[in-house]
Amino acid sequence: MxxxxxxxxxxxxxxxxxxxxxxxxxxxxxxxxxxLSYIWGVAASVLLILFIAVSMTSNIKNVSKEVQITYSEEHIDTLLTHIPATNESDEFQEIENLCKAQPIKCDDEYAQSLIQQIRDLENASIELSQQASSEQNIPDLSIEKHKNYIQKEKYKRIKKLRRYLDE
Amino acid sequence: MDISEETLIQGCIKQERRFQKLLYDRYCAAMFTIAVRLCVHYEDAEDALQEAFLEVFKHIHEFRKESTLGAWIKKIVVRTALKKNKKSSQRQDIQILPLTFCDFDNLIEKQTDMEYLEKCILSLPQKSRQIFVLAEIEGYSHEEIAELLQISVGTSKSQLHYAKQLLKQKLEPILK
Structure with missing residues (x-):
């Protein structure tokens, strides 16, 4: 055969x-x-906020003690200035516009999780600025570093969201 | 609409349901036919097809284009069907409804030759049927069959010989 x-x-x-x-x-x-990605996102945001809050508190305490006996000669790292200053309302406006263009995608769990993370990071950034300004204008490099870190994380998520909604 | 294999693969990697359905529609009949010939129960063939396609969609990004997409899917279907068969034959409590057709004389009257041949193949004992289907219909080598069924090459050859003998006997009425 x-x-x-x-x-x-x-x-x-x-x-x-x-x-x-x-x-x-x-x-x-x-x-x-x-x-699962939503849960991981929320957990990561919470951990990040906690980490920032704890490290910031310990840094502020150290700086306060040192200022009483000596003066600070902090050197600002120019790398920190590499992130361009942006208008926050523009960022949210852009997200809103993207959501208007893709309302169904924007409403799904993944997109909502990213939006929530961006908001959390934004709140953390505001909180950090407020705490820094309440500490008698003591210049602190670590606060700047944290703020930049938060900004970077926020951009990453905005970029992700943009990519997801553009697909 | 004729969609290229590459477009289908890319769509499936992106988990787009439309492309997954197109891929399923393109290969389901051929793959189901293989599964039916390898499984003892028709229901097992359905389950094997379902599991195999879920596996295909899950691992399609690993497809390295060393063979055609059809051949890659066929490999997964064959492995899944054989695994399903193993499990099925271990279930002693369930009554096995063999796909055997004993009333050959009546069948010659009612069926065409190819349908009769198909029924004869399906009526072969499970092991020799699997080896016959893989070697003769699907073109697997004895080495590949030995690896798939975890048997020796010699067993594969002797089982194929046995299957051919049986088939010859069953086909005698229409060969005369």
């Missing part, structure tokens, strides 16, 4: 329920993946 004979054998077609089941399982996997 030659192989060509077998090419003429009958072909079986699977019932529609097979695709239906595959479709359902893919949907379920996608949902669990999105909610």
């Amino acid at each position: 030659k192989n060509e004979i077998y090419q003429k054998l009958p072909v079986y077609h699977p019932p529609d329920r097979v695709w239906h089941n595959i479709h359902q399982k893919l949907d379920a996997e996608e949902k669990s993946r999105n909610s």
